[in-house]
Amino acid sequence: MLSNNGMEKVNFSGGEPFLVKHGKHLGEMVRYCKEVLKISVSIVSNGSLITEKWIKMYGKYVDILAISCDSFFEDTNKLIGRAQGRKEHIKQLRKIKDWCTEYNILFKINTVVNTYNKDENMSEEIIQLNPIRWKVFQCLLLEGENVGPQALRNAEKFYIDDDTFKEFLDRHREVPCLVPESNLQMQNSYLILDEYMRFLDCRKGSKIPSKSILDVGVTEALKFSGFDDAMFKKRGGIYKWTKEADKFSW
Template sequence: MFLASEVASLRLFVQLCISTVYCILWSVFSKVRPWTAGVGCLQEKGSCSGETITPVNRKQHQKKDVQPATTPTSVNYHFTRKCNYKCGFCFHTAKTSFVLPLEEAKRGLKLLKESGMEKINFSGGEPFLHEKGDFLGKLVQYCKQDLQLPSVSIVSNGSMIKEKWFQKYGEYLDILAISCDSFEEETNQLIGRAQGRKSHLGNLYKVRNWCQQYKVAFKINSVINTFNVDEDMTEHITQLSPVRWKVFQCLLIDGENAGEDALRQAERFVISEQQFQEFLDRHTSVSCLVPESNEKMRDSYLILDEYMRFLDCREGRKDPSRSILDVGVTEAIRFSGFDEKMFLKRGGKYVWSKADMRLEW
């Protein structure tokens, strides 16, 4: 059993290495033969998305409920799955350590901009973990400086951020969201939003001050679950004064935090609709609160995984499209399961450029 596991791991590692090298070579080749860009990755032997294209999975793509193409106004790019925290309800777990080469990631971002993207949100995993945040910083700078996107944002747990990152890249970032589920250290430890004995709340306040100093809009994300559902966070949120406080109901995703093959088992974190509503009722005085129930959240996000594949959550799991690097944005987004009406209903489009927020720094 041990030998078989080692062989399987080695085979996966070799496949990822081959896929990465292939994409790099094709990126170089496409600059010489621009009219063939994007074709090579569609060959039967493999693709930049890390999957082998066979008659079987081609039929699976064809059988999907294909939607009309939509404009990717706001996109969430989870370029890494690796994380230094172990949140028990995490719904984008470290199933692979793969990260696209920088130039390939930039190529995909340019494709998205050309297709109408206005806002990009970088997430993970923990996005500051890869190359100590320098990879992330280069993407942020590229999106704001080269692509001229109206809004560039990040979601982070805050533990890996250093002041020198703000000094180098802060001017290119519109919004930084820090995930914080409780203002009690013990509760964060129970949830898994911690690393050793380091204070998650200490990092939160430190990053909030840096955002103020380097003129980055500060946001807080909280997942409401069985461990924090009875907590009153009003005083702390008021003191931190984020531009938005996103409050999510704990969501189960098969293969991520539920099911036999999942790295997390989040059933013990799940709360009812009534419990979630009671939490919201307790915080009605917080004007920046933006609630998102399971119904609002599940299909109203355009999510790109580490291979730049749109993830369809309509069946309660994350079914990937083909990579936009292989087939382009218009084709891939048809398999995203994106509910644009719900996106607008939940307030997905708002004043998201710090230049338009008129904040007092």
């Protein structure tokens, strides 16, 4: 339904998309999107459950694999909640980078700037890993999502102000792949679907669901998505998001 209404790219994120059946369901979904729908496919993961076996089996159906990395210090990752049991997050990140190179997947890194990593300088490590994009987000608070009495988790202790975010960006201004996203740029510039296929409207500082596209169709549900198309373009939402260069038209 989404493809028939013009969707050109889908991004699977979470939660952690590799949790269910060790990534088997995710693998079948990316296969379908690539083989049947012929659209660009990306995944955002913390990397902890990604294996070379999965990459060998399904990597050809993935254009971009983005790994969340908020620090290059393991102690800081533990404070943030990025600990991966006995696995070392940074070692796993480097493995995934090598797998992406070997199996022809575009590698990307996502970082959320917060209270615990705001003074870190990641320039050397990011330049060495050389992702196609380093998305740097300002920690965003949404009522019911990560703040407030109904929230499953509370992220207020992670929040940083605009000046602190700018200081982090200034410290990394020489990193060529840096793509910053402030709260203003991020909040309404994504089309987000939840597990019930409802668009989530973030304009009022919380995620307000539309009716499901399965009930009312894509066009009607989109009216309640809160999507800011102008901001999407302004923040660089259109870029080379497929590894098949001949299909890239802008």
